Amino acid sequence: MSERIINPQHSEGLTLSQENLALQLHQIGSIRFGDFRLKLHNQYPEAPLSPVYIDLRMLRRVPEVKAATTEVYEELVRPLNFDLLADVPTAATPLVSSLSDRIGVGMVTPRTDSKSHGTGAKVDGLLPEDRGSRVVLIDDLVTRADSKIEAADVLVASGMEVEDVVVLVDREQGGSSQLEERGLKLHSAFTMQQMLDYYVRVGIIDEQQYEDTMNRLEQLNQFLGSF
Helix, strand or coil, X not given: CCCCCCCCCCCCCCCHHHHHHHHHHHHCCCEEEEEECCCHHXXXXXCCCEEXXXXXXXXXXXXXXXXXXXXXXXXXXXXXXCCEXXXXXXXXXXXXXXXXXXXXXXXXXXXXXXXXXXXXXXXXXXXXXXXXXXXXXXXXXXXCCHHHHHHHHHHHHCCCEEEEEEEEEECCXXXXXXXXXXXXXXXXXXXXXXXXXXXXXXXXXXXXXXHHHHHHHHXXXXXXXXX
């Protein structure tokens, strides 16, 4: 059985902005509980179903929650050393665009598809003087890190430096370790456990649902860890 440890003085290591966003994500249906297939099930169809589904594409539909998300992203990127922002298309694209406007830092987009027309550029928005720039790569969440690594490789191949990857939610299913192996550091607003600890503390889920969810996530993680 999973052991839950919470700081009784306040929260699970979350800022007030992160707590506010966690509540809003649940309210708009971006965080759902049940039985769900994830992208990873395309590769591992026999994997246990996930008890949690996170759909952050909903954020583009609700401006006030999108604004709260941009504030949380700003908290995450401010301490980092970077010249440009880059999105992992397409879920994070409108969020990174809003962040770019908010902090006044340019945005580029690595293309992992092949562009057969125009200049054939592999990075949208890239200027000649951007070569050697430090780029922080931003996505909505991380399960496995394949798409982040692919995007980072495109940026590096185009002459930029990538050291940091920022996401809202780390599902804690191997992505952080994959990134670390490639010399990339992950920064997240919430880990899955932080988010669930917060939800049970404020009464969004009860203790039984918490235990069931954590145990099922552990089973899924054990399955993924066997590969």
